[in-house]
Amino acid sequence: MKLVIAMMQHETNTFSPLPTDYEAFGRAIGFQEPPSGAAVIEALGGTNMALAAFLDLAREREAEIVLPIAAYAEPGGIVSDEAFEAISERICTAVAEGCDAVLLDLHGAMVVQSFDDGEGELLRHIRRIAPETPIGVALDFHANLTPAMVECASVITGYRTYPHVDMYEAGERCGRLILRCLDGLARPRMTWGRLPLLSAMLRQSPEQEPMRTPMAMAVEAEASGKVASASVFGGFPLSDCPHVSLSCVVVDEARQNGSANLCQSILSAAWREREGFVFHPEPLEQTIALAKDIEQGPVVIADYGDNSGAGGQMDDMTVLREILRQGLQDVAVGPIWDPEALAAMQEAGIGAEITLEVGGKTDSPKLGIKGEPIALSGKVKTITDGRFCLTGEMMAGFPVNLEGSAVLDTGAVEVIVSGARSEAYSPDYFTHAGIDPAQKRYLVIKSRQHFRAGFQGMAREILMAAGRGACREEFDQIPFKRLSRPIYPLDPDAVWDPTHSI
Secondary structure, three states, X not given: OEEEEEEEEOOEOOOOOOOEOOOHHXXXXXXXXXXXXXXXXXXXXXXXXXXXXXXXXXXXXXXXEEOOOEEEOOOEOOEOHHHHHHHHHHHHHHHHOOOOEEEEEEOOOOOEOOEOOHHHHHHHHHHHHOOOOOEEEEEOOOOOOOHHHHXXXXXXXXXXXXXXXXXXXXXXXXXXXHHHHHOOOOOOEEEEEEEOEOOOHHHOOOOOOOOHHHXXXXXXXXXXXXXXXXXXXOOOOOOOOOOOOEEEEEEEOOOOOHHHHHHHHHHHHHHHOHHHHOXXXXXXXXXXXXXXXXXXXXXXXXXXXXXXXXXXOOOOOHHHHHHHHHOOOOEEEEEEEOHHHHHHHHHHOOOOEEEEEEOOOOOEHHHOEOOOOEEEEEEEEEEEOOEEEOOOOOOOOOEEXXXXXXXXXXXXXXXXXXXXXXXXXXXXXXXXXXXXXXXXXEEEEOOOOOOHHHHOOOOOEEEEEOOOOOOOOOHHHOOOOOOOOOOEOOOOOOOOOHHHOO
C-alpha cells in the first residue's frame, strides 16, 4: 500500500493587510520553506494534528509513505498564486507518480489571488491526475465547504471542537474510512448542504448553544452507526467570498436515504436558532472597568478583534491603551508582533532601561484602521529565541517559532514582544519568556476562543474585549462585497430552502 500524505493549511482573512507568500508556509514551524519527507515526521509526527493521525494509520498498515510537503502558515491575508502553485505542484507530482490513496490535512478557508477556493482547486488538480484514487480530506471546523471539495474528495471529515482539541481524531476518522475503501469494505458517498448564514465565531463553539445541538446530532448519528461520518462546519466569516456559510457533510457507505435526511435535520436545527449565532459586543471601556473591579486573578482579557489565529496582525494596541488609561496593575500581555521593537530590545540587552514605541506598525486599509503605537518605558526583562513546543490540549507537540521574543517590564505591565505572529493557545507563550501566568492578576491575550484550551482552567474570570482589527465580530462594520446575498444576519429576511440546498 502506498499513501501520499500532505498538508496545506491556511485560513485566509481577506481583510488582513498581510499577504501570505510561499515562505510563510514553512516559517511558522521553523523552516525556511515548507518541509517534506523525514523533516515532516520530525516536526509534526507527534502532534495532535490530522497529519499525525494519517502517519500513524499508515504505519499500522506498514504502508509506503510519501510526504511531498507539509505547508502550514499562520492565518493572514490572501495567498499568492506562486505559493499555491508551488504547494499544489509538489502534491500533484507525488500523486502522478502513483499511489493507492491520498490523505490531505487541509483547512477549508484558503483564498488565493486568482481564485476563492484554494482547497477545491487543489482537489480538482489531483482528481484530474488520479480520477479513481480515493482522496481523504480532514478540514478545520471553520471551513467554508464548496461543491468542488465535495465533488473531488472521496471522504471529508471535520474537527468537532472549538478550541480545536480533536484535530488528530478528525484525521483518524477520515483515514480509517479511506482504508476501508482500499480494503473493499466501503464505497463512501457524501451528502452536503449549507445555510445562508454568516455565523459569528464567538457564537460557534459546540460546547454551547446554538452549535451544541447540531454538532451533537452529527456525533450521535456517527456513533450509532446510522452513517459513516457526519461533520458540521461553523464556517470562516472573514473570507469575503461567495461560499462563506455554515455547512454540513454526511458520509454514507451505502448511500442510504438517511444521509440526506440527517444533513437536512442538522442544518434545520442550526437555522431555527440563527439569531443565536449573532454576537453582541460590549463596549471596551466597560469590559476593562469590570476587570479592574475583580480583586483576584488571573483574569484573562481576550482581545478578539486582533487575533493572528483568524488573520489579525497582533499589533493593534487599542485594548492595552485602555488598560493603561484605567490604571490596571500586574498585567502580562502578549505576544505583540513588532520585529522593530524586538530588535531594539535585543540590541539594548537584558537589564537595559529603554523607551520605545510598541505595536501599531501596520494599517488595515480595507477596514479604515490606522496603526497607532504606544510609547512604553521599562526594563528589558528577558530575551529568547522564541522557539518552544506546545504542551496544552490544542495542537500538543506543535513547534512554535516566534522568530525571537523579549519581555519589556514597565512596572504595571509586562509585554511580550515577538518577531512573528502567533496566537497564545497555551501558557507556554508566557512561560517560555519567564512569566508565570498563574501568578499574574491580568493576562491580556490576542485570541478569540482557542486560548480557552490552555487558560480556562487557571482563569478566575474571562472577559472578551472588543479591540479593533481585522478579526472583529461586528459584521455591520465590515465592508463585505462578495458574499452570496441574502445572508443572515446582514439580511434579516434571508430565507433557507432545504429542498434546494441538500
